[in-house]
Amino acid sequence: VRLTALVVALAALVFAAPALGDNGGLTPVEPASENAQAIHDAYILILFVTGFVFVVVETTLVVFLVRYRRGNRVREAEGPQLRGHTRIEVAWTVVPVLLLAIIVAFVFVKLPEIEDAPAAGPAGSLEIQVEGHQYYWLYRYPGGEIAIDDLVVPVNRVVDLEIVAPDVIHSWWIPALGGKIDAIPGRTNRTWFKAERAGTFTGRCAELCGAQHAAMTASVQAVDDAAFARFLAAHAPSSQTVGQETFEGVCAKCHGLEGQGTDEAPAIAGREFDRTTVQLIKNGGTRMPAVGEDWSNEHIAATIRYLNESIGAP
Amino acid sequence: VAASQHTAPALDWKQGRVTSWLTTTDHKRIGILYIVTSLVFFVIAGLLALLIRLQLAAPDQDFIAGDKFNELFTVHGTAMVFLVVVPILAGFGNYLVPLMIGARDMAFPKLNALSYWLFLAGGIVLYASFFANGGASSAGWTGYPPLSGSEFSPGNGVDLWILSLHLLSLSSLAGAINFVVTIFNMRTRGMTFMRMPLFIWAIFTYAVLLILILPVLSGGLTLLLLDRQLGTHFFVPDEGGSALLWQHVFWFFGHPEVYVMILPAFGIVSEVIPVFARKPIFGYAAIAFSTLGIAFAGMLVWAHHMFTVGMGTGLNSFFMIASFLVAVPTGIKILNWLATLWRGNISFDTPMLFALGLIALFVIGGLTGIVIAAYPVDWQLHDTYFIVAHFHYTLFGGAMFGIFAGLYYWWPKMFGRRLDERLGKWHFWLMFAGFNLAFMPQHFLGLLGMPRRVSTYTEGGQWEIYNRLSTVGAFLMGVAILVFAVNVVRSRNAPRVGNDPWHGDTLEWFATSPPPPDNWTQPLPYVSSARPLRDYRTRLEETRRG
Numbered sequence: 001v002r003l004t005a006l007v008v009a010l011a012a013l014v015f016a017a018p019a020l021g022d023n024g025g026l027t028p029v030e031p032a033s034e035n036a037q038a039i040h041d042a043y044i045l046i047l048f049v050t051g052f053v054f055v056v057v058e059t060t061l062v063v064f065l066v067r068y069r070r071g072n073r074v075r076e077a078e079g080p081q082l083r084g085h086t087r088i089e090v091a092w093t094v095v096p097v098l099l100l101a102i103i104v105a106f107v108f109v110k111l112p113e114i115e116d117a118p119a120a121g122p123a124g125s126l127e128i129q130v131e132g133h134q135y136y137w138l139y140r141y142p143g144g145e146i147a148i149d150d151l152v153v154p155v156n157r158v159v160d161l162e163i164v165a166p167d168v169i170h171s172w173w174i175p176a177l178g179g180k181i182d183a184i185p186g187r188t189n190r191t192w193f194k195a196e197r198a199g200t201f202t203g204r205c206a207e208l209c210g211a212q213h214a215a216m217t218a219s220v221q222a223v224d225d226a227a228f229a230r231f232l233a234a235h236a237p238s239s240q241t242v243g244q245e246t247f248e249g250v251c252a253k254c255h256g257l258e259g260q261g262t263d264e265a266p267a268i269a270g271r272e273f274d275r276t277t278v279q280l281i282k283n284g285g286t287r288m289p290a291v292g293e294d295w296s297n298e299h300i301a302a303t304i305r306y307l308n309e310s311i312g313a314p
Numbered sequence: 315v316a317a318s319q320h321t322a323p324a325l326d327w328k329q330g331r332v333t334s335w336l337t338t339t340d341h342k343r344i345g346i347l348y349i350v351t352s353l354v355f356f357v358i359a360g361l362l363a364l365l366i367r368l369q370l371a372a373p374d375q376d377f378i379a380g381d382k383f384n385e386l387f388t389v390h391g392t393a394m395v396f397l398v399v400v401p402i403l404a405g406f407g408n409y410l411v412p413l414m415i416g417a418r419d420m421a422f423p424k425l426n427a428l429s430y431w432l433f434l435a436g437g438i439v440l441y442a443s444f445f446a447n448g449g450a451s452s453a454g455w456t457g458y459p460p461l462s463g464s465e466f467s468p469g470n471g472v473d474l475w476i477l478s479l480h481l482l483s484l485s486s487l488a489g490a491i492n493f494v495v496t497i498f499n500m501r502t503r504g505m506t507f508m509r510m511p512l513f514i515w516a517i518f519t520y521a522v523l524l525i526l527i528l529p530v531l532s533g534g535l536t537l538l539l540l541d542r543q544l545g546t547h548f549f550v551p552d553e554g555g556s557a558l559l560w561q562h563v564f565w566f567f568g569h570p571e572v573y574v575m576i577l578p579a580f581g582i583v584s585e586v587i588p589v590f591a592r593k594p595i596f597g598y599a600a601i602a603f604s605t606l607g608i609a610f611a612g613m614l615v616w617a618h619h620m621f622t623v624g625m626g627t628g629l630n631s632f633f634m635i636a637s638f639l640v641a642v643p644t645g646i647k648i649l650n651w652l653a654t655l656w657r658g659n660i661s662f663d664t665p666m667l668f669a670l671g672l673i674a675l676f677v678i679g680g681l682t683g684i685v686i687a688a689y690p691v692d693w694q695l696h697d698t699y700f701i702v703a704h705f706h707y708t709l710f711g712g713a714m715f716g717i718f719a720g721l722y723y724w725w726p727k728m729f730g731r732r733l734d735e736r737l738g739k740w741h742f743w744l745m746f747a748g749f750n751l752a753f754m755p756q757h758f759l760g761l762l763g764m765p766r767r768v769s770t771y772t773e774g775g776q777w778e779i780y781n782r783l784s785t786v787g788a789f790l791m792g793v794a795i796l797v798f799a800v801n802v803v804r805s806r807n808a809p810r811v812g813n814d815p816w817h818g819d820t821l822e823w824f825a826t827s828p829p830p831p832d833n834w835t836q837p838l839p840y841v842s843s844a845r846p847l848r849d850y851r852t853r854l855e856e857t858r859r860g
Contacts, residue, residue, distance in 0.1 A: 053681060061652060070660055085653075205765070
C-alpha cells in the first residue's frame with residue numbers, strides 16, 4: 001500500500017511539473033524544421049509504445065504486491081510451485097518483438113524526412129561551413145562572410161551545413177532544427193535544416209570539449225531575405241562587426257566581456273594589442289587554446305582593431 | 315593428534331587481527347575486503363556527485379567551474395563503474411561462488427588475493443590523481459581524444475587515469491578467469507549447469523564478458539598512453555590517426571561493461587524474489603539463457619554510443635536494431651520475475667524491497683533505452699541529461715538497488731548478524747524517493763536541451779526547477795546512505811542469526827553464519843535440483859514426521 005501511495009505521489013509530481021510549462025520537457029523542443037518534426041513524430045510514437053509497456057508492467061507489479069502480500073499467512077507458507085509455462089513464455093518473447101518491429105518500421109518510414117534535405121527552391125540551397133573550436137562556432141558563408149556563434153540564415157531556404165573541427169570534438173546541435181552531429185577533427189560531417197518560421201533558435205555544444213564547454217552556445221536566427229542581405233553586407237571578415245563578434249564569442253568567454261579576466265584567464269583590458277597578440281591568437285599560449293589557428297589575416301586584423309578600440313590602452 | 319592435522323599451522327605473524335586480513339587468501343575474507351573497499355569508494359564517488367549537484371542547483375553559479383567541474387564528473391563516473399559496481403559485484407562473487415556451488419574456496423586463492431590488492435591500488439591511484447600535476451583527468455570517463463591527448467590535457471591526470479584503469483583491468487581479468495575456472499571445475503556433486511543458482515549463471519556471464527572485453531580496453535589505453543608519452547599518433551587526426559578509432563575501441567569495451575554491471579544485479583534479484591515470495595523462480599531456463607542472450611546481443615551494440623559521429627544509414631540501422639534486440643531477453647527476465655510473484659506469499663523484508671525497487675526502476679531505464687536506441691531520436695537526446703537519467707536508472711536503479719538487496723540478504727551469512735529491518739526500510743524508502751527525485755527530472759532537462767557535462771547554464775525557469783529538484787533528490791540519497799552507514803555500525807551488536815534466517819533455496823545457507831575457513835562443517839547434501847536447500851529442509855521435515 002505504501003508503495004502504491006508513493007508511486008502515485010511520484011507520478012503526480014513528475015507530471016505536474018511539466019504540465020505547468022509549455023511542453024515542460026516531456027517531448028523535444030518545438031520543431032521549426034521538417035527533420036526536427038519527423039524526429040519529434042518518431043519520439044511520440046516510441047513514447048506511446050514504451051509508455052504503454054511501462055503502465056502494464058508497473059501496474060502488474062503493484063497489483064501483485066498488494067494482492068499476494070503475506071498478510072496473516074505464516075512466513076514459510078509456500079505459494080504454488082509453478083516452474084514455468086512454455087506457451088506464456090513464448091508469448092512474452094514474441095509480443096515485445098512485434099512492438100519493437102512497429103517502432104523500427106515507423107523509424108524507417110520517417111527516415112527520408114530526417115536524413116534527406118528537401119529539394120532546394122529557386123534560390124538553391126545555402127551552403128555554410130560550421131567550424132567547432134574551443135570554445136566557439138565559426139561560420140563561413142559562400143561569399144567569404146564569417147560570423148561567430150550566431151548563425152543568420154534566410155527563412156524557408158534549405159541550409160546545408162558542413163561540420164568540421166580543427167582542435168577537439170564538438171557537437172553541433174540546435175534542437176528546434178534537427179538532431180546533433182559531431183564536429184570531429186579529421187572528418188567532415190553534414191547535416192541540413194530549413195527553418196520554417198522566422199525566429200531565433202538556440203543550442204549548445206553537445207560534446208565535452210574542455211574547460212569552457214558550457215560557454216559554447218550557438219544560435220540560429222532565421223530572417224527574411226532583405227535582412228539576410230543586410231547581414232551578409234555587414235559580415236566581411238575585415239569588418240568591425242566581425243571584430244566585435246569575435247571578441248564577444250571567442251575572447252570574452254574566458255577573459256570577460258570587459259576583458260577584466262576571470263578564474264579561467266587573466267585580465268587583458270588596458271593593454272596594447274599588437275603582433276604578440278596575433279601570435280597568441282594563432283598559436284595559443286600556456287593555457288590559451290590556439291583560437292585563431294585558421295583565421296584569415298583580415299579576420300585577425302579586424303579582431304586586433306576591435307580589441308584596441310574597445311578594451312585597449314586609452 | 316596434532317600430527318594428523320593436514321595443514322601446516324600458519325605463521326604467528328599472519329594471525330594478527332590486521333595481518334590475517336592482509337595475508338588472507340580465503341575467498342570470504344577477500345569478498346568482504348572487496349565489498350568494504352567498494353563501499354568506501356562508493357561514498358567518496360557519491361560525495362563528488364553531491365558537489366556536482368551543488369554546482370548545478372542554480373543557474374550561473376561558479377562554485378566549482380571549468381576544469382575542476384570536469385574533473386569531478388570524470389572521476390565520479392570512472393569510480394562508480396570501475397571502483398564501485400564492478401568490484402563490489404566481484405566481492406559478492408568471491409564470497410558467494412564457492413559457497414553457492416559447494417566448494418571450499420576459489421580455484422586460485424592467491425590469484426584472488428592479487429586481484430583484490432590490484433583493485434585497491436587502482437582505486438588509490440584514481441582518487442590520488444586529484445593531487446597530480448594539473449589535477450585529475452577532466453576528459454570524461456570516456457576519455458575521448460583529442461581532448462584526452464597531450465595537447466589538450468597536458469598534466470598527468472590522464473596518465474594516472476590510464477594507470478588506474480590498467481591496474482583495475484588486470485585485477486578484473488584475473489578475477490574473471492578465477493570465476494570461470496571455479497564455476498567450471500569446482501561444483502559439488504550433482505550440481506549440473508542447469509542446477510546452478512541463477513546468481514552463478516550471472517557471475518559466469520559477467521566473467522566471460524570481462525575476459526572478452528578487458529583486453530580491448532587495455533589495448534586502447536596503451537595506445538592512448540603511447541600517444542601521450544612517446545609521440546605516436548594513433549588517435550591524432552592531424553598526423554594521420556583517427557579520433558573515432560578510440561571511440562570504437564572504448565565502446566566495444568564500454569557497452570558490454572554495462573551488462574557486466576547489471577547482469578549480476580539481476581542475478582541477485584533472481585535469488586531474492588523466489589525466497590521472499592516462497593515460490594520457485596518462474597522460467598529458470600529462460601532466465602539463465604536470457605543472461606547469455608543479453609551478453610551476446612550486448613557485444614553487438616557498441617556503436618549506438620556513436621550515432622552522432624556520422625556513420626551513415628547502414629551502420630546506424632544495424633546498431634539500432636541490435637540494440638532493440640537486447641530489450642527482448644531483458645523483458646523476459648522482468649516478466650519471469652513478475653510471474654514468480656504471482657500467487658506468492660510475499661514478505662517485504664529489506665532485501666525484497668530493494669529487489670522490487672530494482673524491477674520498478676530498471677523498467678524505466680530499459681524503456682528509455684528503447685527511446686534512445688532509435689538513432690534519429692538519439693540525435694536529439696545523445697549527450698544530454700536524458701542520457702544521464704537513462705543510465706542512472708539502469709546503473710543505480712538497476713545495479714545499485716540489486717547490490718543493496720544483496721547486502722541486506724547476505725549480510726547475516728557474512729557477519730552472523732542481521733542488518734536492522736526498521737533502518738533498512740528507512741534506507742530503502744529514502745533512497746527510492748531520493749533517486750526518483752534526482753533522476754526523473756533529468757529526462758525533462760535533456761529534452762529541454764541541457765547537454766551533459768556542462769558546468770553551468772544560464773536558463774532559469776524549468777531548467778532551474780528541474781535542476782533544483784534533482785539536487786534535493788541527490789541529497790536525499792545521501793541521507794539514505796547515512797542511514798545505511800548507521801545500520802552497518804549498529805549491526806555489530808545485533809542478535810546472532812542461525813544458518814538460514816530467510817529460509818533460502820541455495821547452498822550458502824547450509825554453512826554456518828559466518829562460515830568457517832573451509833566453509834563446510836558437515837557433508838553437503840547431493841544436489842538434485844536448483845533449490846538444494848529447500849530439498850534438504852523438505853527431507854528433514856519428512857524424516858521428522860517419520
